[in-house]
Amino acid sequence: MGGIWPDFLTALILVGIGWSCSLLLLDRETIPRLLSSLNLGRLLHLSLESSDLGIWCYEHQQDRIFLDGRASLLLGLPTRAARLAEFLECVVPEDRERIRRIWLHPPTTAAPGTVEFRVGDSHRGLRHLSLSSGLPGRGGKRRRRSGAMAMGTLQDVTERKKVEIALRESEARFSTIFRTCPAGIALCRVADGSLVDVNPAFLHIYGLERQEVIGMTSFALHLWGSPQQREVALASILIDGRGYQSERSIRRPDGQVRHLLISVDLVFLDSERYLQWTLLDVTENRRSQALASRNEILTNAIMNSLDVAVAVLDREGNILRTNRKWSEFALGNGAGEELAAGVGLNYFEVCRRSFPEASATEALAGMQAVLEERLPVASIEYPCHGPAGERWYLLQATPLGSGLQGLVTIHMDITARRQAEEGLRQRLMLQDKLARVAASVPGVIYSIKLRPDGTFCIPYAMQGSVDIFGLRPEDLTEDLGPVLSRIHGADQERVLAVVLESARTMAPWHCEFRVHHPQGGVRWVESKAVPRLEDDGCVIWHGYIHDVSARKQADAELMRSRDQLRALNEGLQRVREEERSRISLEIHDQLGQSLTVLKLEMAWLRARLLGGQAEEKTRLQEVGRLIDDTLRAVRTISWDLRPGILDTLGLGAGVEWLVDDFRRRLGIRCNVVVPRERLELPDVLATHLFRICQELLTNVARHAQANRIDVSLGLADGRVLLEVRDNGRGMPMLPAHGHSLGLLGIKERAAQCGGEVHIATRPEIEGTRVRVLVPLITRETDIGNIGH
Structure with missing residues (x-):
């Protein structure tokens, strides 16, 4: 009976060979090589091998190769005389130079030399051939002479190569099995009984370190029950060649008791006898059938894993x-x-x-x-x-x-x-569709990458880059430099700052800048991109860029038109104010003076009438009252056209007069706050603010339904602040486009002064509050500059 270990290894090796050598065909070429590796059937191996040899001859002077039938079959060449070039066409390109040297520089004696090379064709695939060469002669003593004929044999060694690879893999697996085998394995020298090698499972069973075990004797490790049992077992193993099996209990240094199934077999390594100990720990599962079916269990475990x-x-x-x-x-x-x-x-x-x-x-x-x-x-x-x-x-x-x-x-x-292949196919189809769609979009779809070292590159750009920058996509992949060189010098720093800020905050970036096109000149472009942080620390943006020169030109034209309209409106308002001032002055000076003179004349006539002319006196008295009413109307019209107080006492007094007039006409409770000292403002600015206040009070009277207003005029942060607030119904819904004509006029007047208007209403506050802020201007010539 053999021991546990040979049967155990046999099962593992059979399973390993069955899986790892699954591509190996054991035909009549492979069988003799296996027999040869085992030193069995040497004669059969040689006879089979010799039957597979092809014969070739080569005449150097005539460059002719003669092949027998076997060699012709192996090379796929006809048996007729062939040239060296024809032979080399059959050889794998990597091996041709080495074969060429063999043919052109054969050995100088008849002693054969051997070289292996590869040939391949579409029918039989890649094959390994062994070529032996030499000069014909006796005893290997014949020297090469001019025109000598080289000859040799050709043999297919493809299967041998496969067997060699399989044997190397088998040896590696055997070493792995020895290290990873769950059974403890130890090699013990027969001469002195000391242990020379153990596997990790053996150390685990005993709870010892390797340096503690190597050199100890099997008896010291309690592998033998007694000296007598050891003598009997050794006699059985060494003399009769039978394995030894037993069951043993050991106590580890930590006090644990382990139950072991022990098998001992005789093995020869380098002509020296060793005992191979196989320890199977059955402490946790001592089943009687474990010993009989252990190979089956291991095989099933491997397959089921x-x-x-x-x-x-x-x-x-x-x-x-x-x-x-x-x-x-x-x-x-x-x-x-x-x-x-x-x-x-x-x-x-x-x-x-x-x-x-x-x-x-x-x-x-x-x-x-x-x-x-x-x-x-x-x-x-x-x-x-x-x-x-x-x-x-x-x-x-x-x-x-x-x-x-x-x-x-x-x-x-x-x-x-x-599914992954199908998904990839679908993605490729989608990518192709998206590429076609993207190609139809004006501008350039691109990707920009910021590497951890601070350098930029453009992994992807569409062909539209030629229209935008005059650069091909392949010119942009490695470096951002060509693109930066086309960006206008005044915009480069701003564009880089926007991109780096996006990398810091991981927020999308949007920028408009100018580029120099070699043929198109300076253009305005707009670019938007969304960042993403990659696993390697790079930041990559995916976005687009397109030409907005036409839009910029239209915007510039629109701005010029708006500036012209604003200038025209400002001129009209100035002319209107001047005309109002002129008319107010003419009405006050001429018509007012004429009416005053007329009133005096009427008073004189009335004093000259006799006492019996009562009717005439009554008529003159009525004409005097009519003249008084006309004088008051003239004063009102003159004040409405251009209050003289605005020119004499300034904007603060003018605002007070407006609020007093508003209180007198509507009976609404009013509160006004103006600076104690006169605000030194240009006439144009004072007029704009006076008219704005006038329009705001008019809006309150028409729409607010308020019973109280608060008006304040003052300075705030170097600007003039005019605020009008009421407690009315507010402005729940703004008119179309967010403006009425009155509000539009207010905002336009504020814009002409470089100011701004802020409106707050329900539900933010109770009622409505309008704040007008304009820069504090002290010179008349500065108003036009600020307005533009």
């Missing part, structure tokens, strides 16, 4: 083994309990029952091609839409290997990948 559905088939398609994922795969796709159980079911028949579905036909044909060694591996993607929805799977069928006839099939869920 895989996230793919696995089924092992024999040559006829019968299912020999499945894993847990297979059952979930079958049940999840509505295949039923029979297929979910798997073992004993013929999978080929399952595929046949699914005919004429193309995927079932393709799957069966692929698996049979692998069994017949026509394909190293079969891969088929197929839909399997079940109750859980639309699913896609990848079926891979590989041979069992190791001389076993059968297949390992893997069903991998690739739904996510297919």
Whole structure:
């Protein structure tokens, strides 16, 4: 009976080879190499190998290559004489120079030299060939002479290469298994009984460090029950070649007692005998069947740990083994309990029952091609839409290997990948549509990136950059410099400041600036962009830029028109005020004086009448009263046209007169506050503020329904402040466009003085409050400058 460890390793290696070497075909070329690596059947190996050799000859002087049938088949060249160039065409480009040197500089003796190279074609794929070369002669002593013929053999070593790769992977897996194996493994020298190597599981079982264990004897570690038992066991192992098994309990340094199943086997390393100890900790689960089925448990554990559905088939398609994922795969796709159980079911028949579905036909044909060694591996993607929805799977069928006839099939869920591919396709289609839409938009859609080192680049820009900057998109990708060079010098600093502020606050930026186009001259452009912070610390803006020169020109024309209209309106108001002043003066001076003279004359006539002329006196008295009424009307008209108090006493007195007149006419309670000292203001500014106050009082009288008003005039922060407030019904809804003609006139007068108007009404305050703020101007010539 062998020990635990050989059976345990055998199971793991079989499973490892079955999975890692799934692409390896064991044909008649591979079998002799495996036999050769095991030093078994050497004669059979040599005979098979020699049957695969092709013979070639090469005449250097005539540049002719002669191939036998096997060599011709391996190279895909005819057996007739070929040239060196024809031979090199078959070789992979990376290997041609090395082969050329072999052909042109063969060895100087008949001692053969060997080189391996690769050839490939569309039918047989990439293959590895071994070429041996030498000069014909005896005993390897013949020297090369002019025109000598080189000859040698050609052999296909593709399968040997695969086996070498598989063996290297197997050795790596064996080392991994030794380190990661849950069973404790130790190597003990037979000569002195000391331990030379242990795996981590062994140290974990004993609760010791590696330096504490290496060098200790197996007896000191209580691996033997007694000296007598050790002698009997060693005799059984060393003499009879049988393994030793026992069950042992040990106490760790921390006091824990562990129950172990121990297996001891004899192994040879570098011609020296060692005992291989395998310790299986069964403290937590001491089941009698654990020892008998441990290989099965480990195999199932490995298979069930895989996230793919696995089924092992024999040559006829019968299912020999499945894993847990297979059952979930079958049940999840509505295949039923029979297929979910798997073992004993013929999978080929399952595929046949699914005919004429193309995927079932393709799957069966692929698996049979692998069994017949026509394909190293079969891969088929197929839909399997079940109750859980639309699913896609990848079926891979590989041979069992190791001389076993059968297949390992893997069903991998690739739904996510297919969905991702479909999503990518949809995104590409959408991107193409968006690109076409963006191409039809005037201007340039772009991306600007600010790197952590403070440099800029433009990852993306549309072809419109030629129209805006005169630069192609490919000229902008690495550096922002070409774009900055086209921005007007007076605007560069402002644009950079806006962009950097957006990077600091992560707020969108909007800027208008000028650019120099090589053909179009100076243009105005507008740009807007939204920032986003990327994982690498870069800030990237996505936005657009378009030409607004026409709009800027229209805005400038509009501003000029507004300035002209404002100047015209200001001139008209000035002319009107001047005309009012002239008319007021003429009415007051001429008409008033004439009426006064007339009144005096009438008084004189009345005094000259006789006492008997009572009727005439009455008539003259009525004419005198009429003259008095006319004089009062003349004074009122003159004051309305241009109050003289505004010119003599200033704006404060004029506002007081307006409020007193308002109180006298309407009987509304009024409160007025003006500066004690006269405000020294230009006539134009004083007139504008007087007319604004007059219009505000008129609006209160017409619309407010108020019983109290407060008027104040003063200075605030270097500006003249006029405020009129009432307690009326307010202005719940402004007229169309937010202005009445009266308010429009007020705002226009304030704008002509460089001032502003603020209106507050319900529900902000009770009633309505209008504040007019204009700069304090002391010279007449400054009004026009401030207004513009």
